[in-house]
Ligand SMILES: N[C@@H](CCSC[C@H]1O[C@@H](n2cnc3c(=O)[nH]cnc32)[C@H](O)[C@@H]1O)C(=O)O
């Protein structure tokens with residue numbers, strides 16, 4: 001930590017217009033100054049100076065829905081519909097995963113996230129204490145929840161584990177870790193269970209992270225079984241009285257969209273996962289027009305198959321245009337807002353992160369703008385959304401700490417992570433001899 005000065009960069013603050021030849025001053029974990037050169041108070045001495053003439057600075061990206069350790073299952077089961085994918089492939093394999101597997105799968109995810117500019121993510125999985133441990137070590141920010149499948153939790157043991165996560169880890173890592181409860185979905189959690197989880201969350205003062213209205217089949221089955229659609233059921237059971245992060249929200253009526261806006265539900269739109277599982281296309285343009293807070297998520301690496309939020313922004317913008325036949329929907333700036341500020345709001349962190357403004361936490365990334373596919377920079381925001389890729393990210397700072405500089409991750413050992421993941425994925429034992437710049 002200490003004082004960092006980032007000089008001569010193009011700044012995309014999200015909260016305002018792009019600033020050319022700008023300066024960012026960081027004081028410990030917070031942004032001290034963001035603006036034109038010359039605005040840093042005289043006498044302000046930095047411990048570290050970053051010459052960033054080749055860089056664009058923007059808030060760190062927020063991946064609003066993932067299952068980090070599913071990197072272990074990357075390209076393990078593809079080209080199937082959700083139900084079959086989960087029931088026949090993913091769940092049987094997950095049943096064999098142990099705590100250490102989750103730890104190393106998460107480490108791999110965190111390395112991939114840092115390398116591609118994600119500084120904050122919302123995770124729903126199991127052995128979440130291992131995820132929290134990995135997050136604290138790697139230096140990212142995360143909102144963690146134990147995934148709760150009600151039908152497998154008759155004794156309430158898993159809910160108790162979810163509660164322990166909140167009690168033991170909320171606020172860990174200098175406040176970088178926050179928590180929620182994670183009822184998996186209305187088709188895996190009966191109504192009484194959802195009510196119980198919501199009451200427990202209210203008692204703890206945390207929100208809920210849930211999958212909602214992902215497939216047509218889910219909507220039909222839930223309606224047939226309980227008489228309400230997934231969104232209507234969640235509302236009726238009082239879930240939306242709590243801060244709720246709802247992944248997918250693909251199949252919605254106009255009334256349900258209005259309800260999501262009214263209840264300030266954070267929607268984690270996962271366009272690539274929805275495309276790959278052919279779940280459908282979420283009505284993003286309609287949700288945004290109705291005032292819903294729509295954020296962007298990758299979902300797990302088994303249904304994407306990467307955790308690259310730069311790519312996900314691009315898919316989000318292109319898909320919304322393609323499906324509506326209207327190229328004006330989700331313009332570049334909107335896609336950036338969704339991947340930063342809307343993500344922050346969906347995780348209840350908008351006061352701390354999501355824009356580059358003095359007083360907020362110092363969570364930012366520098367993207368190398370001097371590359372063939374980013375020249376010339378007629379419109380920096382359009383370049384970031386339509387032309388950039390995750391690997392263009394050069395520097396990552398979270399909570400005022402440099403996690404990656406010049407493409408090298410400082411807090412992780414890539415060779416060790418790859419070896420552990422290969423072994424745990426059953427791909428054999430292997431030692432990795434990586435070039436110096438690829439080691440972290
Ligand atoms: N089985 C766990 C809890 C589940 S964690 C969250 C679950 O969501 C699953 N998942 C991943 N992507 C999706 C999706 O898109 N829709 C529904 N479930 C998903 C994931 O495989 C994981 O099983 C236990 O021991 O209690």
Ligand SMILES: [Zn+2]
Nearest residue numbers: 211247299300
């Ligand atoms: Zn998911």
